Structure formats: structure tokens, C-alpha cells
Amino acid sequence: MVHVGEAPGKLILCGEHAVVAGHPAIAVALPRMTRVTLRARLGATAVASGIDDPRLLPALCTVVPDTGWGITIESELPVGCGLGSSAALAIATLRAWNAHEVATGGERADFDALHVRAFAIERAFHGNPSGVDHAVSALGGAVRYTRAGGAPRITPLRLHEPLALVVVNTGPPSHTTAELVERVRQRGAEAELAAIGVLVAEVAERLEAAHVDVAHVGALLDRNHALLQGIGVSTPALDAACVTLRRAGAAGAKLAGAGGGGVAFGLCTRDTAATVAAEAAAQGLDVFGVTIHPTAW
Numbered sequence: 001m002v003h004v005g006e007a008p009g010k011l012i013l014c015g016e017h018a019v020v021a022g023h024p025a026i027a028v029a030l031p032r033m034t035r036v037t038l039r040a041r042l043g044a045t046a047v048a049s050g051i052d053d054p055r056l057l058p059a060l061c062t063v064v065p066d067t068g069w070g071i072t073i074e075s076e077l078p079v080g081c082g083l084g085s086s087a088a089l090a091i092a093t094l095r096a097w098n099a100h101e102v103a104t105g106g107e108r109a110d111f112d113a114l115h116v117r118a119f120a121i122e123r124a125f126h127g128n129p130s131g132v133d134h135a136v137s138a139l140g141g142a143v144r145y146t147r148a149g150g151a152p153r154i155t156p157l158r159l160h161e162p163l164a165l166v167v168v169n170t171g172p173p174s175h176t177t178a179e180l181v182e183r184v185r186q187r188g189a190e191a192e193l194a195a196i197g198v199l200v201a202e203v204a205e206r207l208e209a210a211h212v213d214v215a216h217v218g219a220l221l222d223r224n225h226a227l228l229q230g231i232g233v234s235t236p237a238l239d240a241a242c243v244t245l246r247r248a249g250a251a252g253a254k255l256a257g258a259g260g261g262g263v264a265f266g267l268c269t270r271d272t273a274a275t276v277a278a279e280a281a282a283q284g285l286d287v288f289g290v291t292i293h294p295t296a297w
């Protein structure tokens with residue numbers, strides 16, 4: 001028996017770290033997928049992935065039994081760079097396992113079941129994640145996510161226009177997400193995190209407008225990046241990537257994800273995105289352009 005599950009990666013547009021403290025974040029699903037294939041086999045469950053991480057098999061075995069399965073992982077996402085590779089892996093694994101459950105008379109898992117069960121895999125990699133990564137991976141599109149008082153609140157963000165983003169990967173972070181979250185907690189950055197929450201609310205409102213004022217949203221993203229610098233999670237490479245993206249014509253730019261390395265992105269108009277990507281690539285950056293299309297919810 002063979003079962004396949006797929007799920008997209010994600011980009012946090014704004015609100016990372018603040019979301020851990022109960023403020024809102026906005027994240028979008030990326031058209032970059034992870035596919036998990038399960039094949040029945042004799043003996044202990046084994047994984048073929050090309051990913052060298054001792055947490056991988058125990059994490060997958062919170063969903064798949066530890067005997068009887070071969071798990072193959074194929075992914076278009078770089079691992080550990082803030083593009084939600086572990087969340088996509090969690091949701092893809094759950095979808096593959098749920099395909100097995102359905103084939104053997106079980107029920108199809110809905111979004112809530114996927115979201116709750118994905119926490120077990122995400123915890124294996126990230127300690128105590130907010131859940132925003134696997135919420136957007138399971139739901140797709142663009143979402144507003146808050147976890148105030150422990151319970152997640154997930155609402156679709158109703159885009160009316162496509163968003164043109166240029167993403168730069170500065171390479172694997174020097175610290176894990178859990179370490180960076182802990183560093184921010186120890187720093188006691190409540191005022192900065194609350195200020196990020198206010199920015200996120202304004203970005204959400206502006207992105208849901210019939211015509212997005214890209215210049216204004218870009219300026220809000222620049223302020224979000226400055227606040228993330230202030231709480232110590234940016235790096236010289238992320239800051240330089242943001243400067244390059246802005247100079248190349250992006251309306252605004254910020255790091256995305258936990259920081260300490262990983263990705264930054266620039267918000268562009270649809271007319272400028274290709275030029276911005278080409279100029280960033282000419283500066284030697286590892287770059288790709290992506291368009292986030294409105295979803296019919």
C-alpha cells in the first residue's frame with residue numbers, strides 16, 4: 001500500500017516572535033511543496049529523506065507507527081531557513097497517514113484535526129511553537145493567526161490582489177527557533193512585541209483593501225524589521241539583504257521567521273518584482289520571486 005500527502009511551506013509576512021506572546025501574525029502559504037510517501041514494509045519504520053537530523057524519525061513516529069512503514073520525504077523547501085519546512089513535513093505526514101486511515105475505514109481529517117495533531121511533530125523540532133507555521137501549511141492562502149490565552153485563533157486573510165514577494169535565503173540560522181524564542185523571552189521585550197502586534201493589525205487591514213497601497217505596507221514591514229533588529233534576532237546578512245532589496249526597488253523588506261539567519265523578503269509591486277529579483281541575484285544573493293494569489297475561501 002502506498003499513501004501520499006503534500007503540504008506547502010510558508011512565509012511569515014509579519015508578527016514572528018510577537019505571535020509567541022499572544023499578538024497576531026500574518027503568514028502566507030508558499031507554492032513550494034513537501035511530499036511524504038508511505039509504503040508498507042516489514043520491520044521497523046524507516047525514513048529516506050536526505051535530511052540528517054536525529055529528531056526526524058521520532059518526530060514522524062508521533063504520527064506513523066514505529067513498525068511497518070517506509071517513509072520517503074521529497075521537498076522543494078530548504079530545511080531550517082524559516083520557510084516552514086518542518087510544518088510542511090508535519091502536515092504532509094498527517095495527510096499521508098490520514099490517507100491510510102481513510103483507506104482502512106477511518107474518517108478524513110479536517111483542518112482542526114490536522115492542526116492539533118501537527119503540534120506533536122512541530123514540538124519535536126521547535127519546543128513550544130505558536131502553531132502559525134502548520135496552520136498556514138494546512139489551510140493554504142494567507143492567514144491571520146493569534147494564540148492569546150493558549151487557544152489558536154485562525155482567520156483567513158481576504159486578499160483581493162496578488163502579492164509579489166522576492167525572497168532571499170541567507171543560509172541556515174546559527175540558532176534554533178526554540179533558542180531564539182527563549183532569547184527574546186529572557187530579554188523581556190514586551191513593548192517591542194506589542195508594537196509589532198499593532199503593526200500586524202494595520203498590515204492585515206491594508207492587505208484586505210480592494211487596492212493594496214504597496215508603498216505604505218512596505219513602510220510598515222520596514223518598521224517591523226527594525227523592531228526585530230531591536231530585539232536582537234536579525235543578523236548582518238539579513239540586514240544587508242533587506243537593504244539590497246529596498247535599493248533594488250522593493251517597497252519594504254524584513255526578515256521572516258525566527259531570524260538568526262534564514263530568509264528575508266521584499267514586498268514589491270507586480271511591475272517591479274522581476275527587476276528586484278534580478279538585481280538581488282546580481283548582488284550574489286540566493287533569491288526567488290513568488291506571487292501569493294487571493295484564495296476563494
Ligand code: PMV
Pocket residue numbers: 012015016017018019020081082083084126128129130131132133177181256257258259262
Ligand atoms: O523560523 P520559523 O519558521 O521557525 O518561524 C518561527 C516563528 C516564531 O514566531 C519565532 C516562533 C513561533 O513558534 O511562532
